[in-house]
Amino acid sequence: MSTTLAGMLFIASLIAAVALVWKPFGDHMYRVYSTTRHNRAERVIYRLLGVRADAEQSWGVYARGLLAFSVVSILVVYGIQRLQDKLPLSVGMKPVTDHIAWNTAISFVTNTNWQAYSGESTMGHLTQMAALAVQNFVSAAVGMAVAIALVRGFARRKAGTIGNFWVDLVRGTIRILLPIAFVGALVLVAGGLIQNFAGPHEVSTLTGGTQAITGGPVASQEVIKELGTNGGGFYNVNSAHPFENAATWTNWFEIFLILVIPFSLTRTFGRLVGQVRQGYAILAVMGVLALASVLLTNVFELSGNATVPQAVGAAMEGKEVRFGVSNSATFAAATTLTSTGAVNSFHDSYTPFGGMMTLVNMMLGEVAPGGTGSGLYGMLILAVITVFVAGLMVGRTPEYLGKRIGAREIKLASLYFLVTPALVLVGTAFAMGSAEQRASMFNSGPHGLSEVLYAFTSASNNNGSAFAGLTVNTPWYDVALGLCMVFGRFLPIILVLALAGSLAAQAPVPAGAGTLPTHRPQFVGMVVGVTIILVALTFLPALALGPIAEGLS
Amino acid sequence: MDRMPGWLRQHLAALRAVAVLTVLLGLVYPLVTTGVAQALFHHQANGSLVEGGHGSSLIGQSFTDADGNPVRKYFQSRPSAAGDGYDPTSTSAGNLGPEDVIDTPDRKSLLTQVCTRSKAIGELEGVSGARPYCTPDGVGAVLKVFPDKAVSVNQACPAVPFVATYEGRRVECARPGEDYAAGRTVPVRGDATAVVPADAVTASGSGLDPHISLAYAELQAPRVAKERGLDQAEVERLIRQHTTGRALGFMGEPAVNVLELNLALDRS
Numbered sequence: 001m002s003t004t005l006a007g008m009l010f011i012a013s014l015i016a017a018v019a020l021v022w023k024p025f026g027d028h029m030y031r032v033y034s035t036t037r038h039n040r041a042e043r044v045i046y047r048l049l050g051v052r053a054d055a056e057q058s059w060g061v062y063a064r065g066l067l068a069f070s071v072v073s074i075l076v077v078y079g080i081q082r083l084q085d086k087l088p089l090s091v092g093m094k095p096v097t098d099h100i101a102w103n104t105a106i107s108f109v110t111n112t113n114w115q116a117y118s119g120e121s122t123m124g125h126l127t128q129m130a131a132l133a134v135q136n137f138v139s140a141a142v143g144m145a146v147a148i149a150l151v152r153g154f155a156r157r158k159a160g161t162i163g164n165f166w167v168d169l170v171r172g173t174i175r176i177l178l179p180i181a182f183v184g185a186l187v188l189v190a191g192g193l194i195q196n197f198a199g200p201h202e203v204s205t206l207t208g209g210t211q212a213i214t215g216g217p218v219a220s221q222e223v224i225k226e227l228g229t230n231g232g233g234f235y236n237v238n239s240a241h242p243f244e245n246a247a248t249w250t251n252w253f254e255i256f257l258i259l260v261i262p263f264s265l266t267r268t269f270g271r272l273v274g275q276v277r278q279g280y281a282i283l284a285v286m287g288v289l290a291l292a293s294v295l296l297t298n299v300f301e302l303s304g305n306a307t308v309p310q311a312v313g314a315a316m317e318g319k320e321v322r323f324g325v326s327n328s329a330t331f332a333a334a335t336t337l338t339s340t341g342a343v344n345s346f347h348d349s350y351t352p353f354g355g356m357m358t359l360v361n362m363m364l365g366e367v368a369p370g371g372t373g374s375g376l377y378g379m380l381i382l383a384v385i386t387v388f389v390a391g392l393m394v395g396r397t398p399e400y401l402g403k404r405i406g407a408r409e410i411k412l413a414s415l416y417f418l419v420t421p422a423l424v425l426v427g428t429a430f431a432m433g434s435a436e437q438r439a440s441m442f443n444s445g446p447h448g449l450s451e452v453l454y455a456f457t458s459a460s461n462n463n464g465s466a467f468a469g470l471t472v473n474t475p476w477y478d479v480a481l482g483l484c485m486v487f488g489r490f491l492p493i494i495l496v497l498a499l500a501g502s503l504a505a506q507a508p509v510p511a512g513a514g515t516l517p518t519h520r521p522q523f524v525g526m527v528v529g530v531t532i533i534l535v536a537l538t539f540l541p542a543l544a545l546g547p548i549a550e551g552l553s
Numbered sequence: 554m555d556r557m558p559g560w561l562r563q564h565l566a567a568l569r570a571v572a573v574l575t576v577l578l579g580l581v582y583p584l585v586t587t588g589v590a591q592a593l594f595h596h597q598a599n600g601s602l603v604e605g606g607h608g609s610s611l612i613g614q615s616f617t618d619a620d621g622n623p624v625r626k627y628f629q630s631r632p633s634a635a636g637d638g639y640d641p642t643s644t645s646a647g648n649l650g651p652e653d654v655i656d657t658p659d660r661k662s663l664l665t666q667v668c669t670r671s672k673a674i675g676e677l678e679g680v681s682g683a684r685p686y687c688t689p690d691g692v693g694a695v696l697k698v699f700p701d702k703a704v705s706v707n708q709a710c711p712a713v714p715f716v717a718t719y720e721g722r723r724v725e726c727a728r729p730g731e732d733y734a735a736g737r738t739v740p741v742r743g744d745a746t747a748v749v750p751a752d753a754v755t756a757s758g759s760g761l762d763p764h765i766s767l768a769y770a771e772l773q774a775p776r777v778a779k780e781r782g783l784d785q786a787e788v789e790r791l792i793r794q795h796t797t798g799r800a801l802g803f804m805g806e807p808a809v810n811v812l813e814l815n816l817a818l819d820r821s
Contacts, residue, residue: 009803049569068567130579195590195598205614220586237644240758242611248805306651307740311686314751318646321764324806345758346646447650469648
C-alpha cells in the first residue's frame, strides 16, 4: 500500500471512530451535566468540600469559584515543584527554578501545558502525578464546565443562574475523564507505555556503552494529557518518546483521545438546547475546518517542498520512522486544532507551509474542534458573531437559539475574540523589539520570527506546542508567556460566563419569518467564512513575514 | 460554615477541592493504575527490557565504539540529537528549520549535517553518498550570489567550489570571517540522486527512535553479512523477522527494530 493511501485510511478511520462514539458519548455527557442526582462518591466529595451541591449559582459566583480554584491550583502546583526534593519519589530531582515553576504552574492550570522545562531532568515522579497530571484532569473539567454553563445560558429562560461550578467540576472529572483515563491508560501500557515508580536504571548497551532507561508513571499521565487536550509530556520530546507513544496504533489511539471530547460536546450541546440539529451544524463547521486543515498539512508535508526535505528526499527531520510523514502530520494538525499541544514530531523542522498550518490552526482560536470545552465555547462565540454579521446585512436584531444578540452580548463576544490576537501580536512585537529576546531564536531569518510567533500563539491560545528551537527557559520568556497563558485563558472564560449570565436572564424570542435558521448548510458556510476571514485579517501580515516568506523564498 | 461570608467560603471550598482532587487524581488514580498495569502487563509497564539486560526494545541505542565510530558488525541507528546521542535523560529533536542551509562558525546548518551524514554513510556502506543540494565534499551546496561574483558559502577556502561558474559569475570558496549576508541565497540542486535513505540522514523527533526504515536496513545488510561471515540471505531473513509492518495494514510505516535485530545477529 502506498504511503499516501495508508495515510488517508488513517485519517478516515479516525473520522469513523469519532463518528461512532459521537452520539452515545455526547448523550452520556448530556446526562452527566443535566441530571439532578448525585452519586455516593460525589456526595462524599461535596461534603469534604463544604459546598451545597443543589444550590445554583449566578454567573458571578460561578466565575469566582472557578477563579478561586485556579488560583489555589497555581499555588499548589508551584509549591510542589519548589519542594519536590523534600517529598517522596523525587528520584533525585532538585527544586524547580522559581521562574520555570511559575511558568509551569500557570501552564498546567490554564490547560496550556507549555513546557519550559525538560521533564526527564526536572520533574520528580510525585510532581508529575500529583501536581501536573491532576491539573490535566481538572483544567479540562474546568473548560467543559464553562462550555456547559454557556450552553445553559442559551437553554434557560429568565434564569438568574447558570449551574453550580463545583458540581460541574466534580462530575466532569469523575464521571467523564477518570473512567476513560483509567481504561485508556491500561490500553496504552499494553501498547508499550511504561507505568512504574522506578528512577533511571543504568544498562550497558550492546557495544559496551551505558544508557539510563527512565521510569515513571507515564501511561496514567499520557492518557489524560491527550483526553483533556492538555499536551504536557512526561518527557521533553513528548509523544515522540517511545515510552509515551510506543507503537503506530498507540499513535492512532492518542489522536482519537485528543478529538473525542471536543467533537462529542457538539452532541451534548444539541441535547442541552433541545435541538439536536443545532449540534450537527456546529459539528459540521468544526468538521469542515478540521478536515481541510488535516489534509492540507498532509499535502504540504508529503510533498516536502523546501531545500532540506528535498535534499533528504522526505520531510523526515524531527519525525519517527514508525509514524512516518503522514501520521506525524495528522497528529500535528490534531494537536493544534485542539488546544492539546502534544507533539509526536517536531514542528520546527516541518516544511514552511506544513509548519504554517500548525500556526494557522491555533490562530483559528482552536475551535475546530478546539480544547475540551474551550473549543465549544469558542465556536459558539463565532456563531454569535456570525449571526451578528448576518443581522447587519439584513438590518435585523440578530438572534441565536432564540436569544437576542443585543449590544451587551455582542460586546462580550467581540472582546472575547480580541483577547488572544492582542496577546499574540503584542507579545511577539515586544520579543522581536528586543535584541536580548531575539537571541533566543535558534533559527535565523523568517524561521526565527516563526519560532517567536509560534511561542506567543501557542501560549495565548493555551495550546502548548512549540517550534522547539526557541530557548524559552529564560526569566523574560517564562514571565511573558506565563502572562499570555493566564490572560489567554481566564479573560475569555470570564467573558463567556458573563455572556452565559446575560443570555440566561433573557426570555426566548419565538422564531419569526426574519430569523436566520442556524442549522442549515448556509449557516455552516457562513460560520466557516467568518472564522477564516477574521483570522486572515488578524494574522496574515505576521504570517507573511514568517512562514510564507520562508516558503516562497 | 453558613455564618462565613460567601467569598471566603468560596476560597475554602477551592482549597478543599484542590486537596481532595489531588489525593484522588494525583495519588489514588496513578497508584491503582500502576498496580493493575504491573499485574496485567508487567513487561511493558517496566520498559520492555530485552533479554540479557542490554536496554529496552523501545529505546534506540548508538552502535558505536568509544570514539563514536560505527561498529561494523552492527546495524546502525539513525542520527540522534538526544544528548551525545540516544541519551534518555536528555531527549531532544534537532529543531532546525527546512531552509537552514548556511553554516555559521558556531554550528553546521541542517543541510550540511544531512550532506555530511550521507557522505559518511556512503563510505561506510560502499555506495554513493551523493544527494541533491550537496557538494561532493559533503556540505550544503549553497551559493551567495552578488552582482560580480558568487560564493559557495559552506565551502571554506581552500576548498574547491562545487561549480566553477554560476550564471556567468565566477564562484569562489568562502573566506572565513567574511560576511556574506548581503548576497542572495541560492541552494543548487545538482543532478545527484540519493542512494542513502531519508531516515539515515535525519535526526528523529525523540532522539531515541528505536527503528530504521526497511531501505536503510537493506543498505546495511551486505556490510553486516560480510563482517560476520554470514550469508546475506540469512541477514535479510533476520531483517524481515524484526520488521513491524503497518498496524492493521494502514497505521504508521514499516520499521526495523535495530536493537532487536542486532541482538538476533549476536545470537545466530
